[in-house]
Amino acid sequence: KGYHERDFTYVDDIVNGIMLLILKPSKKSIPYNCFNIGNGSSKKLTYFLKVIEENLKIKAKIDYLPLQAGDVIKTHADINSLNKYTGYKPKINVKNGVKNFLDWYKKYI
Numbered sequence: 001k002g003y004h005e006r007d008f009t010y011v012d013d014i015v016n017g018i019m020l021l022i023l024k025p026s027k028k029s030i031p032y033n034c035f036n037i038g039n040g041s042s043k044k045l046t047y048f049l050k051v052i053e054e055n056l057k058i059k060a061k062i063d064y065l066p067l068q069a070g071d072v073i074k075t076h077a078d079i080n081s082l083n084k085y086t087g088y089k090p091k092i093n094v095k096n097g098v099k100n101f102l103d104w105y106k107k108y109i
Contacts, residue, residue, distance in 0.1 A: 002045065
């Protein structure tokens with residue numbers, strides 16, 4: 001309960017990874033490569049919730065549930081091949097990404 005980890009990736013980093021790939025098309029006869037685009041490190045969901053709580057200045061009401069069918073404990077993007085191919089490096093960490101998102105979201109509610 002609460003031990004899940006995810007490779008949170010800010011949308012600007014995803015877009016940057018895609019743009020780097022567009023600017024460097026494959027030279028293979030079949031021009032397809034498969035890359036993971038992510039942050040490259042996992043963070044616990046409890047950390048993610050803590051960052052949200054800190055930004056909103058409220059305490060979350062958490063209802064821990066059993067592991068759901070098909071769910072995994074940890075996700076992690078291996079970005080090494082994307083980095084070697086394009087120089088991709090994510091720039092926005094979870095703390096800044098959550099703050100940026102919440103600042104944006106508050107403008108629309």
